[in-house]
Amino acid sequence: MAAIYKRELRAYFQSMIGYVLTAFMVAFTGIYFMAYNLNSGYPYFSYVLSSINYILIIAVPLLTMRSFAEERKNKTDQLLLTAPVGLKDIVLGKYFAMTTVFAVPCLIYCAFPLIIKSVGTAYLKVDYLSILTFYLMGCVYIAVGMFLSSLTESQIIAAVTTVGALLLIYLWGGLVNFLPTSKVSGMIGVVVLITLAAGIIYQMTKNWMMAGVLEAAGVIVTVIVSFVKGEVFENLLVNLMNRLYIGEVFENVAINRLFDTEGIVMYLTLAVVFVFLTMQSIQKRRWS
Amino acid sequence: MIEVKNLVKKYGSHMAVDHLNFTVKSGQIYGFLGPNGAGKSTTMNIMTGYLGATEGQVLVNGHDILEEPELAKRCIGYLPEMPPLYMEMTVREYLYFAAELKKIPKKERDEQVQRVMMLVKLTDVAQRLIKNLSKGYRQRVGLAQAILGFPEIIILDEPTVGLDPKQIIEIRELIRELAKEHTVILSSHILAEIQEVCDYIMIISKGKLVASDTPENLEKMLEGQQTIELLAKGKEKAIKDIVKAVAGVKRAEYTPGNEKGTIHVSVTPKEGKDIRESVFRAFAKSDCPLLMLMHSRSTLEDVFLELTQGSSPIFNGQQKNADVNQEGKAGDTEQEGAAAEEVELVEDILMENVIRESVVDNLLEGTEKAEEVTVDGSDL
Numbered sequence: 001m002a003a004i005y006k007r008e009l010r011a012y013f014q015s016m017i018g019y020v021l022t023a024f025m026v027a028f029t030g031i032y033f034m035a036y037n038l039n040s041g042y043p044y045f046s047y048v049l050s051s052i053n054y055i056l057i058i059a060v061p062l063l064t065m066r067s068f069a070e071e072r073k074n075k076t077d078q079l080l081l082t083a084p085v086g087l088k089d090i091v092l093g094k095y096f097a098m099t100t101v102f103a104v105p106c107l108i109y110c111a112f113p114l115i116i117k118s119v120g121t122a123y124l125k126v127d128y129l130s131i132l133t134f135y136l137m138g139c140v141y142i143a144v145g146m147f148l149s150s151l152t153e154s155q156i157i158a159a160v161t162t163v164g165a166l167l168l169i170y171l172w173g174g175l176v177n178f179l180p181t182s183k184v185s186g187m188i189g190v191v192v193l194i195t196l197a198a199g200i201i202y203q204m205t206k207n208w209m210m211a212g213v214l215e216a217a218g219v220i221v222t223v224i225v226s227f228v229k230g231e232v233f234e235n236l237l238v239n240l241m242n243r244l245y246i247g248e249v250f251e252n253v254a255i256n257r258l259f260d261t262e263g264i265v266m267y268l269t270l271a272v273v274f275v276f277l278t279m280q281s282i283q284k285r286r287w288s
Numbered sequence: 289m290i291e292v293k294n295l296v297k298k299y300g301s302h303m304a305v306d307h308l309n310f311t312v313k314s315g316q317i318y319g320f321l322g323p324n325g326a327g328k329s330t331t332m333n334i335m336t337g338y339l340g341a342t343e344g345q346v347l348v349n350g351h352d353i354l355e356e357p358e359l360a361k362r363c364i365g366y367l368p369e370m371p372p373l374y375m376e377m378t379v380r381e382y383l384y385f386a387a388e389l390k391k392i393p394k395k396e397r398d399e400q401v402q403r404v405m406m407l408v409k410l411t412d413v414a415q416r417l418i419k420n421l422s423k424g425y426r427q428r429v430g431l432a433q434a435i436l437g438f439p440e441i442i443i444l445d446e447p448t449v450g451l452d453p454k455q456i457i458e459i460r461e462l463i464r465e466l467a468k469e470h471t472v473i474l475s476s477h478i479l480a481e482i483q484e485v486c487d488y489i490m491i492i493s494k495g496k497l498v499a500s501d502t503p504e505n506l507e508k509m510l511e512g513q514q515t516i517e518l519l520a521k522g523k524e525k526a527i528k529d530i531v532k533a534v535a536g537v538k539r540a541e542y543t544p545g546n547e548k549g550t551i552h553v554s555v556t557p558k559e560g561k562d563i564r565e566s567v568f569r570a571f572a573k574s575d576c577p578l579l580m581l582m583h584s585r586s587t588l589e590d591v592f593l594e595l596t597q598g599s600s601p602i603f604n605g606q607q608k609n610a611d612v613n614q615e616g617k618a619g620d621t622e623q624e625g626a627a628a629e630e631v632e633l634v635e636d637i638l639m640e641n642v643i644r645e646s647v648v649d650n651l652l653e654g655t656e657k658a659e660e661v662t663v664d665g666s667d668l
Contacts (some may be wrong), residue, residue: 001616003388003389004389007374007377011374014377037497068471073445074372074373074374075368075372075374076372078333078338078366078368078370081337082337082338082361082363082364082368083364083386083390083644084357084361084389084391085389085391106475286338286340287340288299
């Protein structure tokens with residue numbers, strides 16, 4: 001893993017991407033910092049972070065698009081996959097290299113609260129926890145971007161799909177509000193989810209029986225529950241989808257000053273899930 | 289060393305590798321030979337663990353490539369068809385990275401990288417970025433990567449593609465050198481190369497192993513198909529009479545020669561008979577000028593064409609072949625430039641080596657092309 005980590009890191013700083021990314025993120029943050037903190041005198045740096053968190057939608061794809069797509073296109077993955085290194089080491093080496101590159105601007109951010117402190121009152125705890133959460137959120141985004149990059153040979157496609165996915169994640173909180181809240185729509189939503197699950201199971205096992213039984217059982221349970229205790233379905237969809245809103249954890253700490261340890265665990269879990277999915281997608285390519 | 293059992297690789301409904309079985313023993317040079325798209329690269333990719341097989345098993349030194357991948361991969365150095373190079377690295381950086389990937393201990397890395405660069409003659413370009421190197425140098429960097437750490441088995445997929453003749457010869461010498469201590473498996477669609485270097489040839493066609501033997505034994509397979517090519521001056525009828533009178537002739541074909549008033553005869557002798565002398569005497573007795581008399585053996589190329597095409601182009605092939613030799617150097621029994629239907633012969637004199645290149649088009653189903661570079665042994 002060390003070999004791949006070192007090479008990747010060097011590649012990011014030999015090919016300018018590392019510098020450009022750092023400069024871009026720091027300059028952007030600097031503009032907001034000047035406007036909010038220096039000019040308007042607002043003492044929280046976390047507020048700046050919450051305003052600029054959309055630049056991750058541009059910055060993260062820049063970082064992740066080449067990770068596996070380029071290797072596949074140049075066939076350099078042949079070197080890695082035929083070397084005596086496990087797939088886990090390859091994926092983790094690359095992932096940690098990217099999170100390290102992303103850590104550089106985040107470390108520079110750590111200087112901003114100190115600047116505030118030098119001219120007035122700063123809320124260091126909130127600011128540093130915000131930076132940490134911001135960094136971890138970025139790590140989740142990087143895992144998503146890496147996964148999407150492992151699906152394609154083209155860096156452009158990897159970048160565009162990552163922008164799309166991150167935009168969806170960013171807007172998720174707003175989109176969820178458009179979901180209907182009535183009992184019936186909750187039921188329909190649950191049935192749709194069950195059908196999706198059954199479809200995935202059929203895709204994986206090619207077993208009609210199993211998928212069919214699952215679907216039927218799910219629908220029957222839904223109907224029974226709706227008769228026995230129908231109010232369960234009220235607001236169900238919105239509540240369910242809100243749980244998947246990644247940005248909320250960061251907003252909680254940056255805007256509401258609520259540090260959400262459960263949310264941090266969710267971030268780490270999501271990162272692990274996407275790293276795992278990346279490994280699976282590379283495995284799958286070898287077998288098809 | 290390497291055992292391949294019942295290997296199958298399917299891409300959708302297309303069978304890229306079709307129930308392949310073979311064993312590779314240590315200390316020899318093995319050649320994978322086959323037309324483009326025969327499944328050579330796929331087989332090598334499976335053997336090195338890059339691709340997974342649909343069915344079957346690969347054992348490297350007793351380690352299954354899927355179950356104990358790290359142990360198995362440690363025994364293998366692999367140069368894929370396209371050298372896997374990182375363009376933004378220098379040669380030395382790249383080789384250090386490869387050494388680290390191969391888990392060569394830190395103390396030995398310096399010495400190993402140095403040694404490999406000496407072997408493939410990369411020392412001059414060690415500090416240059418790989419993206420600025422020419423194709424030949426890139427190929428050498430790929431090769432250096434494959435032999436780094438000196439694994440027991442070295443697998444090279446078309447190692448000489450894109451190299452100039454001098455480099456080809458150097459690489460061949462290097463392969464021979466390596467074979468003293470390592471097992472080398474190389475693939476090529478270039479027959480002469482395989483013939484030149486390998487101790488053992490495996491011919492693959494459409495994913496199947498159609499023959500595997502030493503070059504000599506493969507040539508023996510087609511013995512008895514040899515002919516004697518004659519070019520005589522005179523009337524066709526007179527020549528026919530002379531040939532008929534010779535004992536031991538099984539069959540003879542007559543075609544007008546290139547020059548006016550000459551007849552080209554292709555004589556198939558009865559099995560095991562050498563009729564060259566009696567043919568000469570017969571013509572001499574009739575006072576008929578004999579312009580050319582040539583014994584044409586079946587070459588490995590004929591074996592290759594026969595096995596990969598399924599039909600027998602041998603007879604036809606040798607007739608054309610005789611014409612080719614007549615233009616060049618008649619009596620040259622080394623028939624390495626032989627080809628079938630459409631023959632294009634280009635002679636280049638480069639670096640004091642005569643390179644013959646014959647391009648055989650439309651050999652296989654009218655679409656695939658086979659390219660051949662032959663180094664004339666006598667001029668080396």
